[in-house]
Amino acid sequence: MSTGHHTSLGLDSRKIAFWAFIGSECLLFGSLISTYLVYKGKSLVGPYPHDVLNIPFTSFSTFDLLMSSLWMVLALAAVQRNDMKWAKVWLLGTALGGLIFLGGQVWEFSHFVREGLTLHTNLFGATFFVLTGTHGLHVAVGVLWLLTLLVRALQGKLTSANAMTVEITGLYWHFVDVIWIVIFTLVYLIQ
Amino acid sequence: MSERTGWKSWLTTVDHKRIGLLYFWTAFGFFLVGGLEALLIRTQLARPENHLISAQTYNQLFTMHGTTMVFLALMPLSVALFNYIVPLQIGARDVAFPRLNAFSYWVFLLGGLFMNLSWFVGPLFHAGTLSVAPNGGWFGYANLTERQYSPGPNIDFWLLGLQILGVASLAGGFNFIVTILNLRAPGMKMMRLPVFSWMTLVTSFLIITAFPVITVALAFLMFDRFFGTHFYLTSAGGDPVLWQHLFWIFGHPEVYILILPAMGVVSEVLPTFSRKPLFGYTVVVYSGVLIGFLGWGVWSHHMFSVGLGPIADSVFSATTMLIAVPTGVKIFNWIGTLWGGQIRFTTAMLFSLGFIAMFIIGGLSGVSHASPPADLQQTDTYYVVAHIHYVLFGGTVLGLFSGMYYWWPKMTGRKLSEPLGQVHFWLTLVGMNLAFFPMHLIGLLGMPRRIYTYPAELGVGNLNLVSTVGAFLIAVALLVFIFNLWRTRTRGEIAGNDPWGGATLEWSIPSPPPVHNFDAIPTVHGRMPLWSEPEKMKQHGPVGHMHVPPGSIWPFVAACGLPLLASSLLTHRLWLVFVGGAVLLVGIYRWAFEPFEV
Numbered sequence: 081m082s083t084g085h086h087t088s089l090g091l092d093s094r095k096i097a098f099w100a101f102i103g104s105e106c107l108l109f110g111s112l113i114s115t116y117l118v119y120k121g122k123s124l125v126g127p128y129p130h131d132v133l134n135i136p137f138t139s140f141s142t143f144d145l146l147m148s149s150l151w152m153v154l155a156l157a158a159v160q161r162n163d164m165k166w167a168k169v170w171l172l173g174t175a176l177g178g179l180i181f182l183g184g185q186v187w188e189f190s191h192f193v194r195e196g197l198t199l200h201t202n203l204f205g206a207t208f209f210v211l212t213g214t215h216g217l218h219v220a221v222g223v224l225w226l227l228t229l230l231v232r233a234l235q236g237k238l239t240s241a242n243a244m245t246v247e248i249t250g251l252y253w254h255f256v257d258v259i260w261i262v263i264f265t266l267v268y269l270i271q
Numbered sequence: 272m273s274e275r276t277g278w279k280s281w282l283t284t285v286d287h288k289r290i291g292l293l294y295f296w297t298a299f300g301f302f303l304v305g306g307l308e309a310l311l312i313r314t315q316l317a318r319p320e321n322h323l324i325s326a327q328t329y330n331q332l333f334t335m336h337g338t339t340m341v342f343l344a345l346m347p348l349s350v351a352l353f354n355y356i357v358p359l360q361i362g363a364r365d366v367a368f369p370r371l372n373a374f375s376y377w378v379f380l381l382g383g384l385f386m387n388l389s390w391f392v393g394p395l396f397h398a399g400t401l402s403v404a405p406n407g408g409w410f411g412y413a414n415l416t417e418r419q420y421s422p423g424p425n426i427d428f429w430l431l432g433l434q435i436l437g438v439a440s441l442a443g444g445f446n447f448i449v450t451i452l453n454l455r456a457p458g459m460k461m462m463r464l465p466v467f468s469w470m471t472l473v474t475s476f477l478i479i480t481a482f483p484v485i486t487v488a489l490a491f492l493m494f495d496r497f498f499g500t501h502f503y504l505t506s507a508g509g510d511p512v513l514w515q516h517l518f519w520i521f522g523h524p525e526v527y528i529l530i531l532p533a534m535g536v537v538s539e540v541l542p543t544f545s546r547k548p549l550f551g552y553t554v555v556v557y558s559g560v561l562i563g564f565l566g567w568g569v570w571s572h573h574m575f576s577v578g579l580g581p582i583a584d585s586v587f588s589a590t591t592m593l594i595a596v597p598t599g600v601k602i603f604n605w606i607g608t609l610w611g612g613q614i615r616f617t618t619a620m621l622f623s624l625g626f627i628a629m630f631i632i633g634g635l636s637g638v639s640h641a642s643p644p645a646d647l648q649q650t651d652t653y654y655v656v657a658h659i660h661y662v663l664f665g666g667t668v669l670g671l672f673s674g675m676y677y678w679w680p681k682m683t684g685r686k687l688s689e690p691l692g693q694v695h696f697w698l699t700l701v702g703m704n705l706a707f708f709p710m711h712l713i714g715l716l717g718m719p720r721r722i723y724t725y726p727a728e729l730g731v732g733n734l735n736l737v738s739t740v741g742a743f744l745i746a747v748a749l750l751v752f753i754f755n756l757w758r759t760r761t762r763g764e765i766a767g768n769d770p771w772g773g774a775t776l777e778w779s780i781p782s783p784p785p786v787h788n789f790d791a792i793p794t795v796h797g798r799m800p801l802w803s804e805p806e807k808m809k810q811h812g813p814v815g816h817m818h819v820p821p822g823s824i825w826p827f828v829a830a831c832g833l834p835l836l837a838s839s840l841l842t843h844r845l846w847l848v849f850v851g852g853a854v855l856l857v858g859i860y861r862w863a864f865e866p867f868e869v
Contacts, residue, residue: 088455093367108483122508200499
């Protein structure tokens, strides 16, 4: 890795790689979301979106994920000024935010299954579970990543020298958050 | 890891040059496998009503021939050149992420082996045959690939293998984008970048944007086959055309992923052997970028026969004709480069010239597909097979051979034999035209592709025989090439730093280059540093201690997790998910926390 070395663009290589990765992920979610939209209203049997989607509940999950993005910003700011006490607090907060979101998703999924909506019930079930499940998987990876950073911080191995690592974690976390806002709008709000 | 010999050092290497060689030999091996499949296909088709090969085996052969050549041979052969040459061309000591690079290679190797295991593991799946190789064609159209129509593990091997290979391509794509954008030598502005590196950059962008789409398409198929969804099944309102859209949104950029590296090679070889700078460098670069963009807007020309309606057909017809423009521009620039040059007809040069001529033929038959009424006559006939082979063999393969002859001295220190090379070239050129040109006629006369035999009354028996003779001629040419490689190991002429009088940075350093590539990173002031200021580019021996990154086993370990995960789906064994996931996680964590600095 070329941290601290001369680079042509004057940017950290990992950061460029990560932006490229985000571009690539846009195509991944773009394909999933397009499929959801193309298949909207094509289900032959119910339950249909308006039968099961619970906007107030998911609004809470969305709010929680948005807040975790704020805590991520605070965590990065704390690491950058080498305030490791608050860094730990905010990293933990961000990870907890992610965990709460995942808990909500587990509850939502199992609720849908009880209502009779599974992967193979209809096209809505298939496209919904694969789209939101892929997003949930991204959140889970993010939580694992944040907890790893937290453990490193508790071990005293995460300092302001690693600010770039935390910044990249933040990029990932905010990206996952933005994707959720798109999904929330297109899947839940505009039925 | 300090020692650099023995098999362990290859398992842990993070040196872009050694990874380049690993890529080359692995991809070349798969190229031979794909070639063998082609010979079996051609033997079966040599005469009408032939029953040498069963219809079932024939399906597996053409599927694996296409899949192998595209994903296991041509792409990774290009990546072999990216790996070896790009860091040298831009004046870097390695790629941006050496261990990620090793990871790409191991994932590619394991993915390729995973898919090819399907030839031998039938008994494990109680299939009644030795082979359960994929049999749905290289673009695996739904709903033929669904469980109810393809109940065996054949399609599972295909889709899981492609998912694994996608990871390798994506990781490589990120790596080369960052390497080229960020590790250029001082003074090497983007518009001083050698064209091969430029095309690597465009190709890498296409890879990271196109592969997520096929990942999703394959994931849907995976869910359909393993978890009972109906993404591509009309019985529940699904639409098999969705697969076609997703596949070709990936598939058409993929075509440019295959051809742009070869265009990059040609843009290096022609100037060197004409002793002239590339004519219209800027236009060539921008044409390449434009092809990259337009490549995204033409996918439905693969789907005219679906009946998408007059508006969609007209739009995609127009964009397809449009993309011929930057391609044509490049061809005129190459011809302009030759004009008035001091041409040396080395083997590398001959292959590049062959590329131009053959690619023009492939390009012309391509434009004829752009017209929906004509395309409807050509769809699923041998005419399309002729077209794809003129662009991918006449284009990509000839371009890659040109690159191999050109850079082999750099990679090994010895020049390949020129006389043998000339024999290789002429046999290849004659062979490919015998093999592929008759296919235009065979197709227009009405022979469909992917049918294991044909009646004598169709009147295409002789043309098919000629095609088969051509295929075997290509095989003979390949044997000459292999003999050349083998002979050059000990008897090839010593190359020295710059056997061809090249203009770019890779020729300023010894062949093969030292581990650290450049003793001192050069500062460049133009596009052709070795022609404009050769004295300044001389290397003066290592200054002080050259820090070389240590090797790592963890990229290999992490890569092993992926085929294990794929096997869990293939064999419906949940415990394998945990084993594969654990191996992947341990690999990634050990890799992430390894003490490591460049």
